[in-house]
Amino acid sequence: MVLAGCLDSENFKEFKLVERIQLSHNVAKFKFALPTPSSVLGLPIGQHISCRGKDALGEDVIKPYTPTTLDSDVGYFELVIKMYPQGRMSHFFRELRVGDYMSVKGPKGRFKYQPGEVKAFGMLAGGSGITPMFQVARAILENPKDKTNVHLIYANVTFEDILLKEELDSLASNYPGRFKVYYVLNQPPEEWNGGVGFVSKEMIQEHLPAPASDIRILRCGPPPMNKAMAAHLEALEYAPEMQFQF
Numbered sequence: 001m002v003l004a005g006c007l008d009s010e011n012f013k014e015f016k017l018v019e020r021i022q023l024s025h026n027v028a029k030f031k032f033a034l035p036t037p038s039s040v041l042g043l044p045i046g047q048h049i050s051c052r053g054k055d056a057l058g059e060d061v062i063k064p065y066t067p068t069t070l071d072s073d074v075g076y077f078e079l080v081i082k083m084y085p086q087g088r089m090s091h092f093f094r095e096l097r098v099g100d101y102m103s104v105k106g107p108k109g110r111f112k113y114q115p116g117e118v119k120a121f122g123m124l125a126g127g128s129g130i131t132p133m134f135q136v137a138r139a140i141l142e143n144p145k146d147k148t149n150v151h152l153i154y155a156n157v158t159f160e161d162i163l164l165k166e167e168l169d170s171l172a173s174n175y176p177g178r179f180k181v182y183y184v185l186n187q188p189p190e191e192w193n194g195g196v197g198f199v200s201k202e203m204i205q206e207h208l209p210a211p212a213s214d215i216r217i218l219r220c221g222p223p224p225m226n227k228a229m230a231a232h233l234e235a236l237e238y239a240p241e242m243q244f245q246f
Contacts, residue, residue: 006040020098037074119148159192162183200232
């Protein structure tokens with residue numbers, strides 16, 4: 001039985017904030033209720049939603065976000081949001097309180113996925129770009145019929161900037177043969193066994209699947225990182241059709 005989703009791709013719909021958990025000084029997890037406890041959001045894997053809020057001047061802002069929940073999570077959806085000092089939508093999330101509503105429209109996105117269409121995904125994520133990767137990885141690993149392997153390189157400035165670290169580490173321990181994560185930090189702490197600096201060609205060679213017709217490399221990060229990764233992948237002879245950028 002396929003449950004109809006709650007989203008409307010043409011019109012914004014209101015969803016109520018039922019829980020807000022501060023994860024660090026500038027990151028929080030927002031849990032929104034769906035109309036009934038058995039409702040599903042109805043978001044295809046790897047797609048996102050458009051969220052609308054008001055900035056500090058009271059003007060409308062619309063930004064895309066990828067929930068960290070799946071349609072197997074019924075009755076609610078969650079967003080993990082990093083709030084930037086100058087961000088217009090960050091202002092809206094900073095002010096958002098339990099009981100408030102947010103306008104959402106979707107699904108949006110070009111990514112299409114059928115279980116088993118590739119043997120492995122390589123993922124290059126930076127900062128908040130982890131959310132679509134986490135959603136795709138979770139959907140693959142939690143589907144007993146899907147045998148795809150997932151290799152993730154996740155880059156941040158400091159250890160504190162790593163989003164969803166607990167969740168990623170638990171995927172790695174629950175699916176040891178199938179999910180691997182390699183963290184890269186620009187400014188690592190003294191005790192650190194991950195990568196240091198920017199993501200290099202060597203890191204990609206070591207931690208992601210080699211170029212082949214049955215693999216796909218997904219990219220999502222700040223524009224300078226996406227550009228650098230595209231250049232690395234081209235130098236390593238990953239064909240354009242082996243790559244997808246969120």
